[in-house]
Amino acid sequence: MLEKNFNPECFEKNFSFEAEASLKKPDAVPFMVLLPPPNVTGSLHIGHSLCYTIQDIIARYKRLKGYDVLFQPGLDHAGIVMQLLVEKHLYDKGVEKGTLTRESLLREIWLYKENFANTIVGQMKALGISCDFSRQRFTMDENSNRAVNKIFVKLFNDGLIYRGKKMVHWDPLIGSAVSDLEVVEKEVDGNLWYIKYMLADSCGHISVATTRPETLFGDVAVAVNPCDPRYKHFIGQEVIIPLVGRKIRVIADDYADMEKGTGAVKITPAHDFKDYEVGVRHDLPIIEIMNTKGELNENVPVLFQKMERFEARRKVIELLEQEGLLEKVEKIRQKIPYGDRSDAVLEPLIMCQWFVDAKKLADPAIKVVQEGKTKFIPKRWENLYFEWLRNVRPWCISRQIWWGHRIPAWYGPDGLVFVAESFEEARAQAVKFYGKEEVQLTQDEDVLDTWFSSGMWPFITLGWPDNTAELKRFYSKMIIVTGFDIIFFWIARMIMMGIYCLGEIPFPDVFIHGLVRDEKGRKMSKSKGNVINPLDLCKRYGADAVRYTLVSLSSPGRDIKMSEQAVEIGRNFLTKLWNVVRFAQMNGCEYDRKFHPSQASHPMAKWIIYQIKQMIPHVENSMENYRFDEVTNHLYHCIWNSFCDWYMEFIKPILQKSYSTSEKCCDSSCTSLQKEIRTTTAWAILQFLGVLYPISPFISRKLSAEMGVTDMSWPSDINVDFKDAVEEIEFLKTIISSVRSVKQCLHFPIGEKVKIRIESEDPKVMDVISRHNEILCRMAGAYNEEISGQTVSIVINKAIIRIDLGDKINIVEEKTRLNTEILKLKKNREDALSRLADDNFLNKADEEVIQEHKKRVNDINEKIQKVDHIIQCLGTT
């Protein structure tokens, strides 16, 4: 028997879903949910909870629907993030950064990796995620490493990977290059300094505005717009760089914007992306003035050498001011690029790095989405995807850190590079190339961008490059669920890599969910202190409630405003369910496997069966469309409003034993009626639990087990036609609600029963009333008997319900109420009639709509007639 209090903590921990997660159905249709691998560093945040819950719902639903589901978990090695984190941990333990060798640092990181991984798996299990943990993968597994090398070599041989000297975003704090995507622009307060560059051959100067005066040491020109009348005569002249005295030429280039600054801009090709392009156009020299630590190098005056970049900036300004070369300073808001992981100001530096020519990979990836082979849901995210891929730039994939896939490239003594899947192969290449027995080779020090291997996730998790059975069975049959923020980082690259490596799309559907924000709509962040920890919530409210709440709030293309209070939505609903099941249990509702809904005879049983029959296709439709908010909505109303509020109240007298003895209309089948109701009730509950199971699996399992059913199953087709019974019950519901409403509106004491009388010329209506008289009176708080004197009357379909409210009734008010009602009815009738009088409407509207309007008019007429009649009666009494 269920405990009185619904306490998820007591039973959630007892359930493990590993058995069903690893269950294989070789004869069924394969379907795969590919879990985006969380960073091995992380613990799960509320965004993960939503993402994983959605995937778990899909996986469980598909399992119930008979698919052979592979729900594949894994972890990402998270190169830079992981190395930074472990270095910090070690630092806290007293290990200075830079004192460990490559090998010893990697050893340490692997140890941490094991710990972190266990934490994440534990958290996922607590949330009830039913992925197959026996198939847990890691981006640095043995086969993944082989895959990475193999693809690197293939891309290299195809000319799609190259090593070259280019300008990259450099993170001085991490000491590594990063890709464009790892740059975040932040708007900050800054200064715009106006500096005088004196003319070399005559007096006068050109003023140049800059936000980075320290880079003047690397200046090689000053550019002005060829159309700018202010500077036309300066073109070709020489100016002197302040503090260094080097002469540079004034050049004409469209790049100089007449509106910005002074219209003259200093050109520093070694330290600015745009300036670099100008330098190339004008064949200007490149002067690098900064080292990889962000300090000025030997190409600047001695005073500045080894000076940190921001210190150098202050010093430059100070000296310029002393020399009277600083014209003015302007306070501005400016956007500055920061590293997304280090939060350090990035420097554009020219360096030798490895790049992927993403442009060539992008074209087929654009095509498959255009052709609808891969679909984004909601569709509008495709725009973002196209936009990025069409403008994709070379992808810098080398990172100057140690944790990650080491680049499979080896250098000969003369610096020549040999790219191969292994050292042995590289050596063989080198031996052949140099024609010597022994060649000294050194491997490239760099590792690959984490996203390089993440891009292969769909197939390395299935065992590629080995030709496994899983690969054959599940590749391109999977769904990806993720947030829009990694469409570029991950989705685009998986599609590119998938097509390039296997010649086939990895997945037909990409479902993009919204971001989880705080209750005010702000992004959650540690610094704001508005982070909601999902595991705390699970502890307090239960994982089921958290899961239910998250998806009930998630609508397509919209972010979710989440608060702790919101979880009460799920908690309250599940408590209600718990209680109603407990009540059913207390009343001997037992599941009977042999029961079929078509056997039901009692109208209320038929009614609830019908409600469930109606709900199932709605839920299925919503599931197929990834509308989990709709799924919860359908369930909520069917369980709470239909089942608890109406059905349960309705059958209470039947369930409770005394009913069977006092009920007169029943013959010996009384106990069989009771049995039918009990069985129907249990059956209904199990249908609900089956539908709820994908969303809130713990409680579904728990309650199911209480009903003696251990296997969860999706409701099978309910093929019944209970139209008459449904109409009958709906009619009763309206009467009950209306009587209640009249009683309360006129302040009739709630606890007191009111006298009612129901009249109708239709014998069918009177039959319904007499059959359900007892429950009708019970639920309406009334008793049905002769009434003499004043009544309030309401019209429902073909019946008039007269209610005796004693001294609460005021004839004048009652007449007013009825007259107002007639006015309202007439207004509605007028609306409909005016449409029906319009030829345009009659000619052009759908026949169905016209009929509907006609019926509306008829119904209203009938009702007006009855209400009118009531008013007449009031007048005469």
Next chain:
RNA sequence: GGACGCUUAGCUCAGCGGUAGAGCGCUACAUUCACACUGUAGAAGUCACAGGUUCGAUCCCUGUAGUGUCCACCA
């Protein structure tokens, strides 16, 4: 600067070419009946604004305003 969203009840959000919906909140009543994490009833909306298409627009189109996000941008 470019692109994409959003604007519906006090709040959070569904919806839809044919009489405007839910949850929460609010108001009144009920006090131990499975459930106060409850029940019953109720109030509450110019569907941002202006045009257009249509027999009919909250819904489709155009524009305006407000708001949010992403991309680009170190003068």
